[in-house]
Structure formats: C-alpha cells, structure tokens
Amino acid sequence: MLRLSAVTVLVATSLFFLAASSRSHDKGSRSTSSNDEHQLRLYHTHTGERLDIVYRRGDTFLPEAEDQLDHFLRDHRTGDVKHYDPHVFDILSDLAVSLGRPNTEIDIICGYRTPWSNEFLRARSSGVAQNSLHMQAHAIDIRIPGVDTLTLRNAAMALHRGGVGYYPRSGFVHVDTGRIRTWCYGCSHAQATAIDQ
Numbered sequence: 001m002l003r004l005s006a007v008t009v010l011v012a013t014s015l016f017f018l019a020a021s022s023r024s025h026d027k028g029s030r031s032t033s034s035n036d037e038h039q040l041r042l043y044h045t046h047t048g049e050r051l052d053i054v055y056r057r058g059d060t061f062l063p064e065a066e067d068q069l070d071h072f073l074r075d076h077r078t079g080d081v082k083h084y085d086p087h088v089f090d091i092l093s094d095l096a097v098s099l100g101r102p103n104t105e106i107d108i109i110c111g112y113r114t115p116w117s118n119e120f121l122r123a124r125s126s127g128v129a130q131n132s133l134h135m136q137a138h139a140i141d142i143r144i145p146g147v148d149t150l151t152l153r154n155a156a157m158a159l160h161r162g163g164v165g166y167y168p169r170s171g172f173v174h175v176d177t178g179r180i181r182t183w184c185y186g187c188s189h190a191q192a193t194a195i196d197q
Contacts, residue, residue: 077117
C-alpha cells in the first residue's frame with residue numbers, strides 16, 4: 001500500500017512538472033516568434049513627415065528600420081541624426097497597445113536634440129533639463145490625438161519603464177529609457193498632488 005502511494009505521488013509530480021514545462025515552452029515560443037511584428041505609425045509635428053514601419057520582429061530589432069527611425073527623429077533644427085535606444089520604440093508601441101489603440105498614429109513633438117538645440121530651448125524655457133536624455137537619443141516627447149495628456153501620462157507611468165514627464169500646458173508627455181521617475185512641468189502644487197493621488 002505504501003509503495004503504491006509513493007508511485008502515485010511520483011507520477012502526479014512528474015505530470016505536474018511536464019505540464020508546467022509545456023506551458024513555459026509555449027509562452028516562450030509566442031514571445032520570440034519571428035512572426036511577432038512590432039509596428040509604429042508616427043507623425044512629426046515639426047517636419048510634417050509620417051512613418052509607418054515594422055521596427056522589430058520577435059526579439060530582433062531591424063537595422064534598416066532603426067536607420068529610418070533615427071532619421072525621422074533627427075534634430076529638426078540642425079538635421080543631425082543620432083542612433084536611438086530602440087527600447088524607446090517599445091515604450092511607444094506598448095503605450096499604444098495599453099490604451100487600446102495598437103494602430104494609432106503617435107505625434108512626435110521632439111526626438112533627438114543636439115547640445116546646441118537643447119541650449120536653444122533651455123534659454124526659452126525652464127522646463128528643459130540641462131542634461132536632457134533627448135541629447136542621448138533616449139527620450140521622445142509625444143501626444144496621441146484623441147487621448148488627453150493626463151490619460152497618456154498615467155498609461156506611461158503604468159508601464160514602469162524610464163522617466164515620464166507631464167506637460168499639460170504644452171499638451172505632451174515625455175517618455176525615456178532612463179531611471180524610473182516622474183515630474184509635471186506647469187502644474188501647481190495642488191494639481192500635482194491631485195494627479196498623484
């Protein structure tokens with residue numbers, strides 16, 4: 001009787017681990033499938049250019065697409081191009097999906113900034129950081145037509161990836177791949193407190 005119980009436990013345990021392994025394998029297969037395409041539709045508010053592009057398949061970022069995105073996100077004041085951290089593109093894609101708008105067009109307010117452009121903006125606004133991640137091509141300022149900026153800001157914060165800046169007066173949200181942090185430029189103390197509750 002004892003021997004039969006031990007065998008039953010052994011078989012049940014083996015079946016449990018086999019099923020768990022199978023589920024894990026299936027999940028992994030889906031996340032790394034070469035058919036899993038990640039797409040972005042972008043509109044640059046300063047240049048008037050549009051881009052509709054698949055930038056990643058499975059876990060592989062596509063170099064040709066990255067080149068096109070780098071050019072699209074160039075400093076529109078100087079024409080300078082810098083290679084972007086491709087994980088910024090994942091933030092944009094995941095934001096659209098989280099808002100239930102996976103194929104929406106995202107307005108780009110600002111992509112890469114040269115140090116010259118950053119200083120040009122800093123001279124005109126206290127809302128521009130001296131060591132802005134825009135200069136490292138790790139940040140983008142965006143809006144999504146039909147989505148208010150507070151909703152967009154909250155969705156970006158819910159991703160728990162990088163910095164999220166809220167600019168309600170200018171009508172855009174900053175996202176980056178730096179450390180997790182948040183700020184509001186142009187909010188009163190009461191507004192900032194209400195937003196964070």
